[in-house]
Amino acid sequence: MTFPVLATLILLPLVGAIATTMVSGKRVESVRIIGQITALATLGVTLWMLADFRTGRAGYQFLSDHSWSSDLGIRWIVGIDGISLFMVVLNAILTPIALLASQRVEERAKAFTAWILVLEAALMGAFLSLDLVLFFVFFELSLVPMYFLIAGWGHGRRQYAAMKFFIYTMAGSAFLLVGILTVAYLHQDATGLLTFDIRVLQRWAPAGLAPATAAWLFAAFTIAFAVKVPLFPLHTWLPDAHTEAPTAGSVILAGLMLKLGTYGFLRFVLPLFPDPTVRYAWVLLTLAVVGIIYGAIVAAMQPDLKRLIAYSSIAHLGFVVLGIFALTQQGLDGAIFTMLSHGLTTGVLFLIVGFLYERRHTRLIADFGGLWKAAPVMGGLFVMTAFASVGLPGFSGFVGEFLALLGAFLTHRWFAVVAASGVILAAVYLLWAVQRAFTGVPEGENATIRDLSIRELTCVVPLLGLSLFLGFYPRPVLDRIGPSVKAVVAHVERSTGYEAPTPSAPESEETPAGAESEEAE
Amino acid sequence: MNPLAAARITTPGVDWLSIAPVAILGLTAVVIVLARSLIRKRPAAYPVAMAITVLGLGLAALALLAQWRRFRVDGPYQSLSGMVAVDGFAAFIGLVVVFATAMAVLLASRYLIRERLDGPEYLTLMLLSSAGMVAMASANDLITVFVALEIVSIPLYVLAAFDRRRNASLEAGLKYFLLGAFASAVFLYGVALTYGATGSTNLTLIARFLADNTLLDGGALLVGLALMLVGLGFKVAAAPFQMWTPDVYEGAPTPVTAFMASATKAAAFAALLRLLYTGLGSSSADWRPIIWGLAVLSLLVGSIGAVVQTDVKRMLAYSSINHAGFILIGVEAASDRGLASSLTYLAIYAFLALGSFAVVGLVTGRGDADSALSRFRGLTQRRPALAYAFVLLLLAQAGVPLTAGFVAKFRVFAAAVAGESYLLALIGMLTAAIAAFVYLRIVLTMFLPVEEGEAAPPAPVRADPGTTIVIAVACALTVIVGVAPAALVHVAERATLLFRG
Structure with a gap:
């Protein structure tokens, strides 16, 4: 415990980024190697941390707490629990894969590698921070590398997309910063202590805030995170950003940055404002369901494969929000599980579309056809991933969305019913796209398309393999998520008088077991 | 601490240390004029004048530090019959002004030769102006404020028009x-009305009068306050008194623009803060709504106005208006925290503005004529170091974390929220997002490669040592203050305590 594991996770990629900038820009190979070594070393530390992580405990682990700026009350507090654990792991997995997938980036490879590593560091920091200002710092900081990745290495209207992405999120964070400061100063007025420590504030805020104030603050935090997720009316930056971003950027944007929003709900909104959460859950549930249906329908209409996946993210994230605001153990479990699973499957989808684009320089579904026959490995993997993304049993997507729906069904039946139809729509848009692009007889350039190389397989297979593994055996993940989720739900119950229903199914004394028995069917 | 007593007027002792910084700067200016007339060979005059300037600025900084040492032990005090306040606030702003002047002199060092302008004259004017600014920071009497304001402004009028071969510069000066003359007159009228209402021009006495008496009819005081705010609002470039800013910032020689954005803003805010916090501290209920309005207008005009500009100097001018709005957020808080946050913001904005205009000065090139956005196209490829330095400074102005700009914004928002001005903080943050659009537009342009067959914009002039130092110092401070804000925040905090003490 004495070794600062979590600080290492944040600083190691940063050191790697600085190291890459030291190398001469002409030696692209050494830049790539340094980048890859850093990313893999970070993954190594993460896995070591994962092995050391004590299953079955709800509290923060590997905690470290130091003063940063005492005049301002900001502290360097990092810690990890079941809610953040798998986001950190996902970050550590996706970064080396994003780098590996970007070997074809020849133009300013040095800066590209450095920005990816800075992005990893910023995301690590955001998922690990337990100080609200520290979180905000990393939350905002993560915009900068992503902005440059989109603006510098993106496609088509990248300038527009990058700008839109930055401004949207920044406008959202306006509410967040004001909200954070308000909570902290109200706490200072009440107790005399100026702190941004979430552990302290979440003990005080539920009872300490006046109901109207709490509702306003809830709104402020929610707007910021809803932009990031993105929830329905605030989502318009996402299709542009995703479509124009380079492959690595899309993978990380969808896999991790969107999750900052849902993670923010779990880590900050629920614990700090349980009362408005219970009261206004219906608003967010409605938006989530609208997002699920809307995302699916719009995705089905897209001629561009990448844009289709982008809209599908809106739908998937809708399930996550549905699970969170169901406010049940199953719902939250499902939400976090979907966050992980969506990162894996959408990552693969973006990667394969990226590989396709490198070969054909188009992403229009109409330009493809019969790819499965021409490139059987790629076709097979894409179809498998499409099934995984749709939520076919046996893949991780099923476990997460099933749990989220189950959780929502217990408390908000009709929302769950409508949302469930989103699963069918997901099958429609993805399988329709698969049918148009991959089945049939290949013609012209499609007939001579190269299949995936070893490097490309190395990118894709681990993610798909993990998704498959977690689909069959979700227990290791759910066991680690469970206690922390239970603590959040208990916190909400304790401070509001709301009671989360327990499922009446006889064998479900514990959710993971319940989920697994569903899985076996 | 030392209340003005009748006994002290009969034997007005002069505390030389209290006016030493102003005197040193003023004397240095005079010495340069003398040296200029004594040295026959004109080319030799410039290096000598430069050396004297550096010496003078160094001595002024030492005098300010000596003041700080003294009142840290004895507490803040007033001298010259209460005309001058010697306290942490004055010393802090004084140091910012001296630092900004030194930087602006460095910026100009090569520029003046490049543009074949008269060096010693320029330095004299700059030193006189900064003497006025330091005086303004410690002015505790409305008459002193006015005199200082004029000492600041008159050399600046000349400086703005200094490149007399260029019409834009002449236009800016005029x-x-x-x-500016109009604004000064309005300010003076405000002083007169305030005197009529309270019977004194001394800020401490005004405060005491307002604490002891209730005005039956506050009309005269309110109008006086409003008129003084108009005058000072003009100097700090706050909306709706900002009309001159884009034209003057664009037309003036770039080092002068940098000087105006950093030092003048700090000094004018110093006068504004002292007037409101010392003189009218008890009637904050009267001025807080006015400052609120000024802040919101400045934030909106600054950010939205910048969006439609195509000239980088004009963009930065509007961004300067936007920054004035942020500082006003700190002023509006009417608390120690607000004061400290305004001081922090002024110090940080000073080096951000200096660094940014330094880059612009290089890119606009010889003649200082064209600062269109298109000139920045592809700068990351042609001049990577310069371009990335500008990226850093622009991101800092946008308020990205781990840069000094974030610390500055965070402080004023914290002060506003602690003072329960939630709406103001929110508007501020939203305009920060709009302003970010402008900064990012410049960044994007620099990343945009020059297409084949397209005429490349003229190359930036080579960076001279002076400008390089300014940019390097600005970037280093941006990162250092961004990562470890404790030191600066602490000093600002101390300055505030010594102001109150």
Whole structure:
């Protein structure tokens, strides 16, 4: 415990980024190697941390707490629990894969590698921070590398997309910063202590805030995170950003940055404002369901494969929000599980579309056809991933969305019913796209398309393999998520008088077991 | 601490240390004029004048530090019959002004030769102006404020028009002069009305009068306050008194623009803060709504106005208006925290503005004529170091974390929220997002490669040592203050305590 594991996770990629900038820009190979070594070393530390992580405990682990700026009350507090654990792991997995997938980036490879590593560091920091200002710092900081990745290495209207992405999120964070400061100063007025420590504030805020104030603050935090997720009316930056971003950027944007929003709900909104959460859950549930249906329908209409996946993210994230605001153990479990699973499957989808684009320089579904026959490995993997993304049993997507729906069904039946139809729509848009692009007889350039190389397989297979593994055996993940989720739900119950229903199914004394028995069917 | 007593007026002792910084700067200016007339060979005059300037600025900084040492032990005090306040606030702003002047002199060092302008004259004017600014920071009497304001402004009018071969510079000077003279007159009228209402021009006495008496009819005081705010609002470039800013910032020689954005803003805010916090501290209920309005207008005009500009100097001018709005957020808080946050913001904005205009000065090139956005196209490829330095400074102005700009914004928002001005903080943050659009537009342009067959914009002039130092110092401070804000925040905090003490 004495070794600062979590600080290492944040600083190691940063050191790697600085190291890459030291190398001469002409030696692209050494830049790539340094980048890859850093990313893999970070993954190594993460896995070591994962092995050391004590299953079955709800509290923060590997905690470290130091003063940063005492005049301002900001502290360097990092810690990890079941809610953040798998986001950190996902970050550590996706970064080396994003780098590996970007070997074809020849133009300013040095800066590209450095920005990816800075992005990893910023995301690590955001998922690990337990100080609200520290979180905000990393939350905002993560915009900068992503902005440059989109603006510098993106496609088509990248300038527009990058700008839109930055401004949207920044406008959202306006509410967040004001909200954070308000909570902290109200706490200072009440107790005399100026702190941004979430552990302290979440003990005080539920009872300490006046109901109207709490509702306003809830709104402020929610707007910021809803932009990031993105929830329905605030989502318009996402299709542009995703479509124009380079492959690595899309993978990380969808896999991790969107999750900052849902993670923010779990880590900050629920614990700090349980009362408005219970009261206004219906608003967010409605938006989530609208997002699920809307995302699916719009995705089905897209001629561009990448844009289709982008809209599908809106739908998937809708399930996550549905699970969170169901406010049940199953719902939250499902939400976090979907966050992980969506990162894996959408990552693969973006990667394969990226590989396709490198070969054909188009992403229009109409330009493809019969790819499965021409490139059987790629076709097979894409179809498998499409099934995984749709939520076919046996893949991780099923476990997460099933749990989220189950959780929502217990408390908000009709929302769950409508949302469930989103699963069918997901099958429609993805399988329709698969049918148009991959089945049939290949013609012209499609007939001579190269299949995936070893490097490309190395990118894709681990993610798909993990998704498959977690689909069959979700227990290791759910066991680690469970206690922390239970603590959040208990916190909400304790401070509001709301009671989360327990499922009446006889064998479900514990959710993971319940989920697994569903899985076996 | 030392209340003005009748006994002290009969034997007015002069505390030389209290006016030492101003005196040193003023004397240095005079010495340069003398040296200029004594040295026959004109080319030799410039290096000598430069050396004297550096010496003078160094001595002024030492005098300010000596003041700090003294009142840290004895507490803040007033001298010259209460005309001058010697306290942490004055020393802090004084140091910012001296630092900004030194930087602006470095910026100009090569520029003056490049543009074949008269060096010693320029330095004299700059030192006189900064003497006025330091005086303004410690002015505790409305008359002193006015005199200092004029000492600041008159050299600046000349400086703005200094490149007399260029019409834009002449236009800037004339515009600044006409509007500035008008603003000074309005300010003076405000002083007169305030005197009529309270019976004194001394800020401490005004405060005491207002604490002891209830005005039956506050009309005269309110109008006086409003008129003084108009005058000072003009100097800090706050909306709706900002009309001159884009034209003057664009037309004036770039080092002068950098000087105006950093030092003048700090000094004018110093006068504004002292007037509101010391003189009218008890009637904050009267001025807080006015400052609120000024802040919101400045934030909106600054950010939205910048969006439609195509000239980088004009963009930065509007961004300067936007920054004035942020500082006003700190002023509006009417608390120690607000004061400290305004001081922090002024110090940080000073080096951000200096660094940014330093880059612009290089890119606009010889003649200082064209600062269109298109000139920045592809700068990351042609001049990577310069371009990335500008990226850093622009991101800092946008308020990205781990840069000094974030610390500055965070402080004023914290002060506003602690003072329960939630809406103001929110508007501020939203305009920060709009302003970010402008900064990012410049960044994007620099990343945009020059297409084949397209005429490349003229190359930036080679960076001279002076400009390089300014940019390097600005970037280093941006990162250092961004990562470890404790030191600066602490000093600002101390300055505030010594102001109150």
